[in-house]
Amino acid sequence: MRLEGKGIGWRYGNGPWLFSDYDIAIQPGESVGLIGPSGSGKTSLGRLLAGYEKPLTGEVSVPGRSPNHTGYDPVQMIFQHPERAVNPRWSMARTLTEGWSPDAPLLDALGIKDDWLRRYPNELSGGELQRCCIARALGPNTKFLIADEMTTMLDAVTQAQIWHTVLEIASKRQIGLLVISHDHLLVNRICSRIIPFG
Numbered sequence: 001m002r003l004e005g006k007g008i009g010w011r012y013g014n015g016p017w018l019f020s021d022y023d024i025a026i027q028p029g030e031s032v033g034l035i036g037p038s039g040s041g042k043t044s045l046g047r048l049l050a051g052y053e054k055p056l057t058g059e060v061s062v063p064g065r066s067p068n069h070t071g072y073d074p075v076q077m078i079f080q081h082p083e084r085a086v087n088p089r090w091s092m093a094r095t096l097t098e099g100w101s102p103d104a105p106l107l108d109a110l111g112i113k114d115d116w117l118r119r120y121p122n123e124l125s126g127g128e129l130q131r132c133c134i135a136r137a138l139g140p141n142t143k144f145l146i147a148d149e150m151t152t153m154l155d156a157v158t159q160a161q162i163w164h165t166v167l168e169i170a171s172k173r174q175i176g177l178l179v180i181s182h183d184h185l186l187v188n189r190i191c192s193r194i195i196p197f198g
């Protein structure tokens with residue numbers, strides 16, 4: 001039951017094709033790195049796999065995705081800029097529980113403090129907000145996680161702590177990970193396979 005893109009192609013408007021007839025597959029429980037130059041289309045590919053957009057050619061298939069894309073999607077994506085991934089008018093308590101209710105051990109493991117839940121997104125730092133976005137994405141129905149420069153804005157210690165938690169959960173629940181990053185060291189350390197892109 002893998003996440004698969006087959007023969008997929010994408011471009012914006014009449015611009016150049018970022019990729020075409022592209023194949024990618026991620027197995028449950030594996031951690032795959034996607035490395036390529038800036039602007040080559042990695043985020044765009046992630047968005048197609050996560051179901052935000054339908055590919056212009058080819059197909060994305062995901063076990064358990066509802067045909068009309070309602071409800072909690074089995075492919076969750078974390079973006080580099082968490083402030084663009086949340087509703088600024090929702091409290092953090094509401095934001096965190098949008099798709100499921102993260103339990104106390106997970107909030108603790110990600111260093112999320114009770115006090116943050118009463119605040120709004122603009123009252124948290126980028127790193128604090130990102131931890132909340134990660135908790136939100138780790139619901140029990142998550143089968144694949146696309147981490148797009150997920151920890152780029154964090155210091156090395158926090159980065160290591162967050163990856164430790166995410167990798168532990170992914171391994172326990174056999175979540176497949178696609179790690180989009182410019183950080184070769186990080187990808188080499190946490191991924192069993194690297195796909196060069198662009």
Ligand SMILES: Nc1ncnc2c1ncn2[C@@H]1O[C@H](COP(=O)(O)OP(=O)(O)OP(=O)(O)O)[C@@H](O)[C@H]1O
Pocket residue numbers: 012018036037038039040041042043044045
């Ligand atoms: N909504 C959009 N409309 C038009 N062009 C876009 C849009 N989003 C992205 N692009 C362009 O598509 C190209 C690929 O962008 P994308 O963000 O997928 O690349 P990337 O490989 O993830 O880059 P980076 O490593 O810098 O994050 C870029 O040239 C970008 O300017």
